[in-house]
Amino acid sequence: MRILVLWLAMVMLAGPAPAQGSGKLTPLPSGPALLDWVRTTLAELLDGMTGIERDDNPNVFIVRTTDPALPVFALTALEQGPVATEVLTAEFISRFRASCDPLRRRGELAEYAIFFEIHTVECPRSTSRANYYWIMAYKDSDRAQLIAMVGNIEHAAAINARGDRFAAVLGMRIYPTPRSLPEALAVAQAHAGDLHEYDPSQFSLLGEGRARLRVKSMILTGKPGTWEVTAPSCSAVRMREIEDGPPVTVDSEITIDLQRLATLVTRQGPDLVLRAGAYGTLTRLVSSPNxxxxxxxxxDGSLAPDSPNHAELDSLLLAWERFCATASPVSGLTVPAPAGAAPSMPSTTSRPLP
Structure with missing residues (x-):
């Protein structure tokens, strides 16, 4: 069944019939034929469409729909040679990277030589507007292709829903999204925010800001156990690392003030800018009588996404942003030019979406 799903995925994203039998991606068409490819191949992304028009950039299309949650968005389709999906995604966002938060992995499908990967990224500092991107990059041994939707950041949920329906047709696994502060904190502490590692069936919300997450490996001992989270407020978070018995052992206790953390850690594009200070305590209890x-x-300093402590601090800051901070939606949408396309492609689009 798995092979059948993968074969259907390749047929769906392949070109003319002669190439479909090879189970390989075919080059994206150019000119007017690309619009026909978008209409037929990406039908799930165009649900409720009332109109589609080519933007000044030949690889970008403006889509209007009957959906009040997502009345207009931009759709991009482009291709490169045999590069990794993360390279193609990075090049696509490179021109506007400084205005965006870190990339968030949302889903994947990997089997044999076929690989699909979804990322999302919030760009709250895109000029005077805030944009949201849903990006699917996929490859075989010969080429990599990318499909992206961009819309106002206030339409992020609708963009995700539309993209995820398309991904479901391909049999992709979509990572779960934490729905509460205790859940976000548990994932941040147990997995440094990596949703690829998170199994929501192991999470229990106990009420009154309390939760429990079972894990296969504790941080300090590598043994199975449970993370307990108590978060009556964003400024009073307490977590305990409890190792399975016998005997049951509390390995560590952590206190965190997320409000304080948010004054010490801020975003500058994908980097984190740090101001010296403490935001909590860690008490180690394992293997010590004292x-x-x-x-x-x-x-003081800054952390790039590949820095050792970036993932941990980013996941805690993200929990604060989603469940503690008051966000102010920004309207408007600008469509940046995709990177990684043919050399003749313009570097920017000339107009914002209405």
Whole structure:
């Protein structure tokens, strides 16, 4: 059944019939034929469409729909040679990267030589507007292709829903999204926010800001156990790392003030800018008769996404942004030019979406 799903996925994204039998991606068509490819191949993304028009950029289309949650969005389709999907995605967002938060992996499908990967990214500092991107890159051994939707950041949920329906047709696994502060904190602490590792069936919301997450491997000992989270408020978070018995052992206790963290850690594009200070404590209880408490603190500086502590701090800051901060939606949408396309492709689009 798995092979059948993968074969259907390749047929769906392949070109003319002669190439479909090979189970390989075919080059994207150019000129007017690309619009026909978009209409037929990406039908799930065009549900409720009332009109589609080519933008000044030949690989970008403006789609209007009857959906009040997503009345207009931009759709991009482009291709490169045999590069990794993460390379194609990085090149696509490179021209506007400084205005965007870190990339978030949303889903994947990998089997044999076929690989699909979905990322989303919020770009709250796109000029005077805030944009949201849903990006699916996929490849075989010969070429990589990319499909992206961009809309106002206030329409992020609708963009995800539309993209995820399309991904479901391909049999892709969509990562779960934390729905509460305790869940976001549990995932942040147990998996550094990596939803690829998170199994929501192991999470229990106990009420009154309390939750429990079972994990296969604890941070300090590598043994199975449970993370307990108590978060009556964003400024009073307490977490315990409890190792399975016998005997049941509390390995560590952590306190975090997310409000304080948000004053010390801010975003500058995908990087984190740090101002020196403490935002909590860690008490190590395992293998020691005398518990040792150390401050959780940051020093002045900045962290790039590939820095050792970036994932942990980013996941905690993201929990604060989603469940503690008050967001102000920004209207409007600008469609940046996709990177990684043919050399003749213009570098920017000349007009914003209405």
């Amino acid at each position: 518990p040792m408490t150390i401050p959780l603190a940051v020093e």
